[in-house]
Amino acid sequence: MSAASPFPQRGLEWFRALTGQEGFAAAGPRTVRVADAPLGGETARYIAVVPDAMNRFPRARQGEVGVDEAWALARQVRATMAADAGLRARPIVAIVDVTSQAYGRREELLGIHLAGAAAVDAYASARLSGHPVIALLVGKAVSGAFLCHGYQANRILALDSPEVLVHAMSKQAAARVTRRTVAEVEQLGERIVPMAYDVHSFASLGLVHKLIGGINADAPTASDLERVRVELCAAIADTRNGSRDLARRLTSGAARAVRGASIEVRRRLAEQWQGP
Amino acid sequence: MSTAAAARERFLKRRSFIELSARARARALLDADTFRELLGPFERLKSPWLPLQGVVTQADDGVVIARGLIAGKPAVIAAIEGRYQGGSIGEVSGSKIAGALELALRDCERGAPVRPVLLLETGGVRLQEANLGLAAITEIHAAIIALRRHVPVVAVVGGIVGCFGGMSLAAALCSTLIVSRHARLGMNGPEVIEQEAGVAELDAGDRALIWSLMGGEQRYATGFADALVEDDIDAISAEVRQAFVQPPAAARTEQVERFVERLARIDMQQPPTPQLLRGLWSRADLP
Numbered sequence: 001m002s003a004a005s006p007f008p009q010r011g012l013e014w015f016r017a018l019t020g021q022e023g024f025a026a027a028g029p030r031t032v033r034v035a036d037a038p039l040g041g042e043t044a045r046y047i048a049v050v051p052d053a054m055n056r057f058p059r060a061r062q063g064e065v066g067v068d069e070a071w072a073l074a075r076q077v078r079a080t081m082a083a084d085a086g087l088r089a090r091p092i093v094a095i096v097d098v099t100s101q102a103y104g105r106r107e108e109l110l111g112i113h114l115a116g117a118a119a120v121d122a123y124a125s126a127r128l129s130g131h132p133v134i135a136l137l138v139g140k141a142v143s144g145a146f147l148c149h150g151y152q153a154n155r156i157l158a159l160d161s162p163e164v165l166v167h168a169m170s171k172q173a174a175a176r177v178t179r180r181t182v183a184e185v186e187q188l189g190e191r192i193v194p195m196a197y198d199v200h201s202f203a204s205l206g207l208v209h210k211l212i213g214g215i216n217a218d219a220p221t222a223s224d225l226e227r228v229r230v231e232l233c234a235a236i237a238d239t240r241n242g243s244r245d246l247a248r249r250l251t252s253g254a255a256r257a258v259r260g261a262s263i264e265v266r267r268r269l270a271e272q273w274q275g276p
Numbered sequence: 277m278s279t280a281a282a283a284r285e286r287f288l289k290r291r292s293f294i295e296l297s298a299r300a301r302a303r304a305l306l307d308a309d310t311f312r313e314l315l316g317p318f319e320r321l322k323s324p325w326l327p328l329q330g331v332v333t334q335a336d337d338g339v340v341i342a343r344g345l346i347a348g349k350p351a352v353i354a355a356i357e358g359r360y361q362g363g364s365i366g367e368v369s370g371s372k373i374a375g376a377l378e379l380a381l382r383d384c385e386r387g388a389p390v391r392p393v394l395l396l397e398t399g400g401v402r403l404q405e406a407n408l409g410l411a412a413i414t415e416i417h418a419a420i421i422a423l424r425r426h427v428p429v430v431a432v433v434g435g436i437v438g439c440f441g442g443m444s445l446a447a448a449l450c451s452t453l454i455v456s457r458h459a460r461l462g463m464n465g466p467e468v469i470e471q472e473a474g475v476a477e478l479d480a481g482d483r484a485l486i487w488s489l490m491g492g493e494q495r496y497a498t499g500f501a502d503a504l505v506e507d508d509i510d511a512i513s514a515e516v517r518q519a520f521v522q523p524p525a526a527a528r529t530e531q532v533e534r535f536v537e538r539l540a541r542i543d544m545q546q547p548p549t550p551q552l553l554r555g556l557w558s559r560a561d562l563p
Contacts, residue, residue, distance in 0.1 A: 068539065106544075106547050120529075122532070128422060147414060151410075152418060194409075261321070266378070
């Protein structure tokens with residue numbers, strides 16, 4: 001079916017490659033895939049959001065995170081937490097290839113903002129209760145969809161590939177909203193690093209734990225998969241040795257260089273917090 | 277005086293939340309004479325990214341952080357100024373909110389609770405700071421979720437701009453959400469939906485339609501908000517104080533099965549109108 005699909009399926013290809021499964025859940029939409037697979041001597045739970053041309057929400061058929069998808073993410077992550085209660089918390093790997101959130105009037109009426117918040121809450125709660133949560137960016141990681149699926153991870157890994165794009169809004173929409181052409185938006189990204197779309201620029205903000213280069217991102221070979229598994233294991237080990245919050249994102253050399261204002265705001269707030 | 281006349285009298289004497297600046301809103305919600313601003317405008321912590329694009333900066337980057345007391349207890353208010361850049365979240369404005377919540381969390385973990393209140397009036401990420409705005413919003417989400425385990429986190433949406441984008445998720449993550457009738461709360465602003473999906477999907481100029489979908493009254497009636505108020509700072513103040521005395525038993529975002537069940541009742545072959553949804557998802561269904 002993937003060959004016939006008009007939509008990008010990279011997330012699904014990586015999900016299949018890493019788990020050897022299709023990952024349909026017993027209940028819930030066909031767009032949220034979940035499977036357990038061995039990883040470094042333990043079992044990891046992999047989760048992906050994929051396109052479905054038959055989705056009951058027409059605005060969420062091309063890999064968007066819609067109302068059903070976001071609630072399903074919340075449900076699957078919380079089910080993982082419940083299954084491991086009192087046991088060693090298994091790693092959760094979010095395979096990220098999400099076009100955007102779903103834009104539609106039904107989505108708004110039915111509260112896509114709450115659905116998204118529930119997904120964010122579930123991932124953050126899993127992280128806080130000791131599950132190593134790793135995001136693996138294999139395609140698009142755009143805006144609200146990335147917030148819902150991946151951005152709360154302890155560590156973000158990304159394939160070094162031109163199709164891995166991270167942004168707050170699609171180029172076309174950003175161009176319309178800021179009254180620029182798409183070419184102007186692209187040029188601006190070359191000058192102003194947080195406005196860029198490519199994964200190198202994103203990594204330069206200090207938000208990526210590791211960029212994984214030299215991988216065939218469209219059709220991973222066995223050795224590609226092995227390398228990615230090694231990096232996943234390293235990120236999991238690093239997570240278990242670190243804190244459960246997101247503080248790491250502000251301490252890397254890259255963050256100190258580019259996110260100086262984020263750090264300075266916190267430093268001065270702490271100074272003034274207790275008052276005279 | 278009749279009840280109707282009394283109500284009219286109250287309405288005429290009310291102090292409008294909308295008409296106040298972010299700073300004045302924060303001052304009005306704190307106990308009298310306890311307002312103390314952190315990183316005020318004289319600190320001149322402005323966006324480092326806007327001048328590179330020829331956009332005028334503001335000395336507080338559009339967010340006011342204020343400490344003080346609420347009902348005699350230590351508090352912190354983060355108030356977004358909707359009149360600057362549509363309340364958009366950039367690196368500095370977002371980090372001010374995230375940083376304040378992180379410090380409140382640190383105090384709570386030390387056994388010294390701080391009451392956090394967010395006054396949200398924002399279109400979401402500031403597109404000129406794109407990925408750093410989104411990163412800051414992620415940090416705001418993380419802080420709300422961690423803090424909510426210790427103390428109720430209260431959000432108010434009552435400004436003209438509404439509350440959209442990643443910050444609508446922040447509003448939904450709070451323990452208690454207070455909305456006014458003037459509020460709009462949604463993940464995607466009407467203009468963005470019209471641009472992305474076309475005017476047939478949503479006519480952003482149709483005000484009645486917009487408020488019927490995402491207005492404060494609709495959000496309250498269908499269980500997405502905890503309190504509905506008039507545009508009245510004193511009414512909001514009373515609800516904020518009540519939220520710390522009687523917080524909801526569980527956050528909406530933790531009640532996944534309940535909301536999934538609600539959603540399963542929706543037939544997408546015949547999607548409900550906003551009015552029908554009030555019957556399908558009445559407040560009586562909620563705990």
